[in-house]
Amino acid sequence: MTTSATAPVPALELPATVEGFRAQFLRNLSFSGGVTLDEASVNDRYLALARTVRDFLMVHWLHDQHRQAEEQPKTVCYLSAEYLLGDQLDNDLLAGGLTEAAEGAMAACGIDLDELRRHEIEPGLGNGGLGRLAACFIDSLATLGVPSIGYGIRYEYGIFRQTFEDGQQVEQPDAWLTLGAPWEQPRPEAAQTVSFGGRTETDAAGASRWIPGWNVSAVPYDYLVPGFGNDRVNTLRLWRAKATDAFDLRIFNSGDYEQAVRAQTFAENISKVLYPEDSTPQGKELRLQQQYFFVAASIRDFLARLPEGFDLARLPERVIFQLNDTHPVIAVPELMRVLVDERGLEWDAAWAVAQQCFAYTCHTLLPEALEVWPVELLGRLLPRHLEIVYRINEEFLDAVRARFGDDEMRIRDMSIIAEFPVRAVRMAYLATVAGAKVNGVAELHSQLLRDKVLPAFAEFFPQKFTNVTNGVTPRRFLRLANPGLSGLITEAIGDGWITDLERLRALEPLAEDAGFRASFAAVKAANKARLNDVLQARDGMRVGDGHLIDVMVKRLHEYKRQLLKVLHVVSEYEGVVSGRVPLDALQPRTVLFGAKAAPGYAMAKRIIHLINAVGSVVNADPRLEGRLQVLFPPNYNVTLAESVIPAADLSEQISLAGKEASGTGNMKFALNGALTIGTDDGANVEIRELVGDENFFLFGMTEPEAEQLGRDGYHPAEFYQADAGLRRAIDLIASGAFSGGDRSVFEPIVSNLLYDDRFMVLADYASYMAAQERVDAAYADPDGWTRSAILNVARCGFFSSDRSIRDYIERIWHTPPTA
Numbered sequence: 001m002t003t004s005a006t007a008p009v010p011a012l013e014l015p016a017t018v019e020g021f022r023a024q025f026l027r028n029l030s031f032s033g034g035v036t037l038d039e040a041s042v043n044d045r046y047l048a049l050a051r052t053v054r055d056f057l058m059v060h061w062l063h064d065q066h067r068q069a070e071e072q073p074k075t076v077c078y079l080s081a082e083y084l085l086g087d088q089l090d091n092d093l094l095a096g097g098l099t100e101a102a103e104g105a106m107a108a109c110g111i112d113l114d115e116l117r118r119h120e121i122e123p124g125l126g127n128g129g130l131g132r133l134a135a136c137f138i139d140s141l142a143t144l145g146v147p148s149i150g151y152g153i154r155y156e157y158g159i160f161r162q163t164f165e166d167g168q169q170v171e172q173p174d175a176w177l178t179l180g181a182p183w184e185q186p187r188p189e190a191a192q193t194v195s196f197g198g199r200t201e202t203d204a205a206g207a208s209r210w211i212p213g214w215n216v217s218a219v220p221y222d223y224l225v226p227g228f229g230n231d232r233v234n235t236l237r238l239w240r241a242k243a244t245d246a247f248d249l250r251i252f253n254s255g256d257y258e259q260a261v262r263a264q265t266f267a268e269n270i271s272k273v274l275y276p277e278d279s280t281p282q283g284k285e286l287r288l289q290q291q292y293f294f295v296a297a298s299i300r301d302f303l304a305r306l307p308e309g310f311d312l313a314r315l316p317e318r319v320i321f322q323l324n325d326t327h328p329v330i331a332v333p334e335l336m337r338v339l340v341d342e343r344g345l346e347w348d349a350a351w352a353v354a355q356q357c358f359a360y361t362c363h364t365l366l367p368e369a370l371e372v373w374p375v376e377l378l379g380r381l382l383p384r385h386l387e388i389v390y391r392i393n394e395e396f397l398d399a400v401r402a403r404f405g406d407d408e409m410r411i412r413d414m415s416i417i418a419e420f421p422v423r424a425v426r427m428a429y430l431a432t433v434a435g436a437k438v439n440g441v442a443e444l445h446s447q448l449l450r451d452k453v454l455p456a457f458a459e460f461f462p463q464k465f466t467n468v469t470n471g472v473t474p475r476r477f478l479r480l481a482n483p484g485l486s487g488l489i490t491e492a493i494g495d496g497w498i499t500d501l502e503r504l505r506a507l508e509p510l511a512e513d514a515g516f517r518a519s520f521a522a523v524k525a526a527n528k529a530r531l532n533d534v535l536q537a538r539d540g541m542r543v544g545d546g547h548l549i550d551v552m553v554k555r556l557h558e559y560k561r562q563l564l565k566v567l568h569v570v571s572e573y574e575g576v577v578s579g580r581v582p583l584d585a586l587q588p589r590t591v592l593f594g595a596k597a598a599p600g601y602a603m604a605k606r607i608i609h610l611i612n613a614v615g616s617v618v619n620a621d622p623r624l625e626g627r628l629q630v631l632f633p634p635n636y637n638v639t640l641a642e643s644v645i646p647a648a649d650l651s652e653q654i655s656l657a658g659k660e661a662s663g664t665g666n667m668k669f670a671l672n673g674a675l676t677i678g679t680d681d682g683a684n685v686e687i688r689e690l691v692g693d694e695n696f697f698l699f700g701m702t703e704p705e706a707e708q709l710g711r712d713g714y715h716p717a718e719f720y721q722a723d724a725g726l727r728r729a730i731d732l733i734a735s736g737a738f739s740g741g742d743r744s745v746f747e748p749i750v751s752n753l754l755y756d757d758r759f760m761v762l763a764d765y766a767s768y769m770a771a772q773e774r775v776d777a778a779y780a781d782p783d784g785w786t787r788s789a790i791l792n793v794a795r796c797g798f799f800s801s802d803r804s805i806r807d808y809i810e811r812i813w814h815t816p817p818t819a
Ligand SMILES: *Cc1c(COP(=O)(O)O)cnc(C)c1O
Pocket: 127, 128, 129, 132, 553, 554, 555, 636, 637, 638, 641, 662, 663, 664, 665, 666, 668
């Protein structure tokens, strides 16, 4: 990159006018797409539109690249195995200030822009909250003008597309690239070689060296990440695995053509598919290959941007690698290997550098979610890295002994190498030892991280531990997803909130303004109508007229407790059909679920089946007269979230306290004026503190109470015996009422709830039902509900990802935003 540092920025100009946009669009349609306007298909028009938007952004990207090569600022390299981006078109139009020009140009060409919007397929390169967080963060980094690069994997198949057959989840491959990928720019000339396998050798001087067994080529594909309204454009660089020519040739020359082609497939498998496990990694060899593949390529890529002769001892002045969970932690021994083996630094000097170049974000409290790699596997795939991990561990444990003496319990506790059930590397420990900082993602989570997950490390390195509460980008999740509310807010307080979300505070007094409340309620009603249009077109579904829209959308996981929501629905249903509850006492509600289950997670898939089964019975029962409905549109993704969240009245955030690290869905809902029914968990705690108890439906055990119950022994059957309503709901499921009389279908769910539920659903049932009664009562006062909804919006500006990024800058990165 030293050449580009001195090359002049080309004097590119693209006028962001209707005429300028139209001209560039027509050029793309013909010269890049090879069609005329008359004969262009929807896909042709979409591709040309996307390329046109990219062209406009590219002008700014070139300027920023040039400036960064020149100025060599400290750069945030965000390392994440997942980016759940969502649609690009409207986001990039908004950021680039191009929406009006594009609308005008499409109209002038007689093209329906909405049809092209619907044609877009979102890149689903992530599972859920963790991947979506990465996408929000790169948006905020660009909007704040922070020099940064997002690094990740260009999966050929992202998260699967979910369909239902007989109420059961079926996974379809997500072939998001088949109709062309207009947002990406392949950069084959910037490919990096990544090695695997082989062995190590010790040279005469006693230094170890890696003799790899095989290589793959990592080819970068760049996505432009525009800041909002600031003409800044950062890079998201995603790596694709390709067979190296040398590798093919060697086998090819041996005469085995078939074997050569198979080797190519083998190499390209590395970036073939996103692992669909969320919070429960499976420890698969290919997953470790993916992790090393992208971090090794990224580190080389970044080092290649440094000027010739750069003193690597000063690397911490130029870069911070933020590790998004443990997935990229193999970057730690990789950087050490590059510095020591390839660049000739002494070990101690290299370690001093590495310890300032990494910071680690932990995303979980579930022990099974902490990645651990068997030494056998790591030694086979990355033998030199294993040696480096051993040395890091030895020196670290020496330091522990120097402080605490030969306390073998403590040493075993803190060792990066676990001995049982197999010798394995604890990636979270490695990240904690190497990282300059370790952060949790909400106040409660960071506290539990110190007290429960990594207590010995918090004692040893108290200064390392910090908190950065997650956030969501207001551009996508308010401005774009909710144009009605955005317009209303802007009318009231101006549009400064889009980049300074705390300004929403100025809405507080308007909660007392009857006119504003009426407008706010009208926006909510319009959003429900819009959701109906989307659901109708996509799934033939409708929400009930005048219903409270009660939404639980997120990955399906036992800890999130979709089953608690199901028990509420079944109880309401049972109350009416048994005649104990008069129908007109039932607050009309539509309960909307959205959730994908990991394909190998049998219990989660069974819960999906149960939700659908309960839905078919409840929705079809004439005794309910449609007053209670359960909808479960398949394939919850960012696009569906953008329609559902603005229409929601009630946000379900009902995990067992102490299990949800933060949640970000909870923030999106509150910012869109839904009230939360939630436990004291994750960022719910902070939401409730900000919006006030009177605007939040709190229920359930606190984390210490849940912990205590676990210690005393949780006996779910006691809760079942003690609560007649709970008994009737569970008995109804067990009776086969939702499975055509077949009692075996949901028996595993029932016995799990009754005998060994780690997430204590029954313990919180009574409290949850009482909270739902408070919801019904509150909803019966529409004016009071709207007042609370407005206060939720006004008081949740804190949850902007811009604020999260400012916290990272201040507490972890120390990168000044550049003007
Ligand atoms: C925000 C988001 C999530 C995370 O939701 P949680 O409720 O925080 O688990 C998952 N999936 C999608 C598509 C999202 O937009």
